[in-house]
Amino acid sequence: MFIDHIRIFAKAGDGGNGVVSWRREKFVPRGGPDGGDGGMGGDIVLVVDNSVDNLRAYHYDPKLVAEDGKNGAGGRKTGKSGKRVIGKVPPGTVVYRSNAVTIQEAVDFERSDEGIDLEPIADLTEIGQEFLLCKGGEPGQGNWNFKTATNRTPVEHTLGTPGDQSVFYLELRRIADAGLVGFPNAGKSTLLGKLSHAKPKVASYPFTTLQPVVGVVEFPGFRRCTVADIPGLIEGAHENRGLGHEFLRHITRCRVLLFVIDMAGSEGRDPVSDLEILRREIKEYDDELARFPWKIIANKMDLEGAAENLEVFRSRFPKVDIIPISADAETGLDDLRQVLDNEIAYRPDK
Structure with a gap:
């Protein structure tokens, strides 16, 4: 428990x-x-x-x-x-x-x-x-x-x-360098499992993750960073709908927020709308948190329709860093690791 x-x-x-x-x-x-x-x-x-x-x-x-x-x-x-x-x-x-x-x-x-x-x-x-x-x-x-x-x-x-x-x-409030934020079934748990040695529960139904899981991502030269899998948010999370406050408190210590978006819209959702809702929930919960550095992880790029949605997404958010990946197919993960290494990795003895 x-x-x-x-x-x-x-x-x-x-x-x-x-x-x-x-x-x-x-x-x-x-x-x-x-x-x-x-x-x-x-x-x-x-x-x-x-x-x-x-x-x-x-x-x-x-x-x-x-x-x-x-x-x-x-x-x-x-x-x-x-x-x-x-x-x-x-x-x-x-x-x-x-x-x-x-x-x-x-x-x-x-x-x-x-x-x-x-x-x-x-x-x-x-x-x-x-x-x-x-x-x-x-x-x-x-x-x-x-x-x-x-x-x-x-x-x-x-x-x-x-x-x-x-x-x-x-x-x-869980301490991690980066926090994975996204709707249920966006692929956060799968992604964390591929990046680190953490073993979060993974299944195809919402709220598989019922508690924050922190994984350690290792890099050459004994560098590392910690990444937290924050359980899926829903619209109205800032008002404590679903398990809003239970989850949002855990990202207040992260150095960077990584918004994991289902770019294929496999749950019948619109990727652009998903990001707008997530950003709004973060801002409504804590205005200071909304000013944290953030990036977009465009997940499920191996599925049909993801490439077309990504083009629309880039035109809608031209100034935001977008990292296309498929956690399930393990593509694009090296690019993501490089971003984490360049921006937040550190030596544990320093």
Whole structure:
């Protein structure tokens, strides 16, 4: 099961309390105060881990709760700090803080007309990157801290402070250099399988791909790039029709968008109309995304009518780079690889 967005509850540990204690030893009269401080509450930390590719773990247990700090003890003994809790997330995770503090408040907000406000607080993209999601509570002070020249028997002490807690929303946006965008059955999955070692499911019905698949394309000189197969869009995707928002979020990190068009119109569609609809859906979803560099992959050139449609297509979009290919027949792929190599490939050690 692929989970790319989820709501979780996180609660850092409370700080331990300081205590009131007195030194009581034989032959030590008026030993004075010796109450120790409490321990720090445990933090909640998110860590970017390359071995994690989605947020499925939080589907089964959507909470992160850290240990409380222990109370202090006599003999100026400081309480043990609570263990911090580490939540692993995949690279490309965006973290939002909700205005709801508890899960029940989040549910109540959803059932009301007010809705939930989400504030972006972190964008986690680098392997090993850490983010302090909830800070543990501060420890209380024992009574030995309050001893003065005029107050030899203080009974003052302080309590530990509560740890931070809130409801958070995690959203995964897949990181890839290029994103394949197109209608269902345009041939994106077949193309990715031919270009890389990725093995997306391929069939002749819409929405075969139900989750983004990232493939690595290798070039000479240890150069490479990553290409994401974004599940097929439909008209109205920006309004979340079909699975619009589930898919569109994953192309917001791509360096270039590759629009895969069925140039033969084998599904009874018009190639020119397809591109116009796709470009409009991208713009309606995110105006900034519409300004990303983009190219057209004219697929299924081995089918009848594709060559004639390509001529009409070129006249309609004369200034756009068009790369004719047939993913199924494996023609034109070398030209496409050359384009990817020239424009977005990189050495992984640089």
